[in-house]
Amino acid sequence: MIMLSQIRAMLTALLLTVLFCNSFVHADEIMMVRAQQSFPEAMSKLQEQIKAKGYVVSRVQRVDIGLTKSGYKTDKYRVVFFGKPDEIRHLVKNYPELQAYLPLKISIFAEGSDTILVAANPHHLQKAGGKQLTRLMTRWEQDIAAIFATMREDE
C-alpha cells in the first residue's frame, strides 16, 4: 500500500526531474536576447534585474565612448560587470585561473529601436573545476536566463 506521503514525494521528485531536464534541453553556449526597448530603458532594467537576483553591478564599461573618441562610428555599446563577492572570492581562491573571467559580464548594445544582450553560458567555465562547479554554473546560467527572460517579456 503506497502512503499518501510517498506519492507526494514521488510526484515532487518527478516534477523536479522534469523541470531540471527541461531547463537544460536548450542550453546554448552563447545566451542572447532581444529587448524591444530603447537602449537607456533596457540598460536601466538590466541593472535592476541583476540586483534583484542578488548580484552587485561592479562596473559598466562604455565601449562606444572609446570607439567614438577614436573616430569610429558606433551605436550604444556597453559591458556590464557583476557578481556576488562571496562567490567570486571562493572561486578565485579555489580556481585561480577563473580570475581571467571574473566578474561575470553581459554585453548590451543598441540595434535600431531594440537592444540586444549577450552573455557567455557560465558552463563554459566549468573546465576549471569540473563537476564541483556544476551547481554554481547552473545557478548562474539560470539567473542569466531569468534576467534575459524578463528583458524579453518586459516590452
Next chain:
Amino acid sequence: MLKRFFTCLLITSGLYLPASVYADGAGLYARHCAACHGAEGNGGVGVPLALPAFLKSVDDAFLSKSIRDGRPGRVMPAFSKLSDVEVKSLVKYIRSWSDSPAATFSTVAVHGNARHGKKLFAKFCASCHGANGEGGHGTGVTFSRPRDLPIIAPAINNAGFLTSASDQLIKRTLMQGREGTPMVSFLKQGMTEADINDVVAYVRSFEKNQSNQTQESFDKEPLTLAYESPYDMKGTIDRVKAAAKGKNFRIIREQKLENGLVKQSEENPNQVIVYFCNFQLLNQALTVDPRVGLFLPCRVTISESKGQVVIYAINPKRLSKLFNNHELNKLCDGMYETYTSILEEATL
C-alpha cells in the same frame, strides 16, 4: 489510491510535454530566433527571414534543415535539441509573415558541367558570394554600424546551406533571383538554363570540401593563459602595461578585481586587473561579430598568492569557439598570439 497516483502522473507528464506537443511557434521564435533575426523577422545579426521574396523561394524543408543544422562557422547555430514538432511550429510561424505559399521543389537532381559552372561562377557570382562560395563578410544586415547592403551574400559553400538547399531550390533562385536583395535573375543576365545547371553542379561540388567546416570543439583549448612572473606585484603590473603598449594597445584602466563588488577598504590588493584596448582592432572585431563584447575590454589579471605572482588572461582561441564564426576564429588566433606575446614579455 494507485489510480489517483497514476492520474496525477499522467497529468504531470502532460503538463511538461507541451514543449514538444503543443509547441508555440511565436514563443519559440521569441526565445530562440528573435535575438538575431529580429522580433518581426527583419534581420539583425541574422538574415531577414520575413523578406517576401525569400519566403516565396524556399520550401519548408530548407527552413527546417537550416534550423536543425545551422550554418557551421557562420554564426547560425544548429538547433539540434528542438523536437520535430517545435521545428515545424517555428517554420509555420515564420511562414505566417507571408501570404505566398511555400515553394515546392522536385527532388530530381540537377545535372550540369561543374567545370563550366566554375567559370560562370567566377564571372557572375564570386563578386558577392566569394571566390569559393564563402559568402560576404560580417554578420547579418546591420548592427551597431551601417552596412551598404540589405543582406550579406550567404556562404553557399557552407555545409549547412548545402544540406538545406536542394538542387532545384538553387536552380530556381538563380533563374528568378530574389527581389529586394542584390540576387538578380541570371536568366535576365544572359545565362541559359543549361548554364544555370552548370552553376548548380559547381555549387554542389563544394560538398566535397567540407572537412574544415565542422564546429570545432572549444574544449581542446585551455581555459586560461597563465604565466608565472619572476617579479613582484608592482613590477609585474608595470611590465604588463609596457608590453601591452608595445603591441599598440592603450591602457584604459587598472583596478582591483574586487573593485565595485566590495567596499574599497575591503578590496584584495593582491588581485589586479589591467584593461587595455586597441580601438582599430576592436572596431574590426565588432564588424566581424557584434557579440564580441564578451571579450571586452582586453585585460589581464595579475595575482599574488604565497609570494608567487601569476598573470592570467582569457584564451581567445577557446572563447571564440563559442561564437560559431570562422571569421572571428581567425581574428582570435591573432589575439591569442598578441596575448601570449604580452604575457611572455611581461614575465621575461
